[in-house]
Amino acid sequence: MQDPFKGFNDDDDQNNQNGNGPQGLPLPPNYATVVNADGNMRIAKVGFSWTMLVFSPFPTIFRADWYNLLCILGIELGASMLLVMTVSVNQLAQVTPVLQLVFYVLWGSIYNMMYFKHLFNRGFVPADDRSRDLLTQAHYWTQPKEK
Known part of the structure; x- marks a missing residue:
């Protein structure tokens, strides 16, 4: 695939400080890439999830993140049951x-x-130095201790 940004400026390294995504496209500065041993790659945002704020819990479904979906629904269901048991019908x-x-x-x-912690538990690791630094700075990733 041809790079759509090629030709705007020949000093490609000056303008592409955010690493390369799939097919060489630049990633936004707050996105990290992780990869596992099989070569499966995931790209996701680091920081506040506006999509979860507005569309909760649909982002978990779109990412096929069934583990976190069940965790979220379980916590919300438990809190709702506790609320129904402790609050009167008028206040509910x-x-x-x-x-x-x-x-x-x-x-x-x-x-x-x-999402990132679950991916790390499944064997994913940061794909490049920029992603590793971003995940470490956000306290999502800690270097595994060597044995």
Whole structure:
């Protein structure tokens, strides 16, 4: 595939400080690439997940991240059951939207970290130095200790 950005400026290294994504396309500065031993590659954002804030829990489904989807649904179901058992019926209509907003902000804040941590548990590692530095700086990745 031909690079669509080729020809704008010949000093390609000056403008492409963010590494290369698939087919040599540049990645945004807050995206990291991880790869496993089989060569499977995943690219995801590091930091706050606006899609989880707005569309929770659909990003987990689109990423086929079934483990985190079940964790999120289990925590929300448990909190909802606890809420129903402890709050009167009159207060339930007032408390439920607040609890939903709290969960949306919580999942937006931590979902990308949950996704990367699960990938690391499945054998994925940062694909390049830029991704490793970005994940280390965000405290998503720690260097494994050598034996």
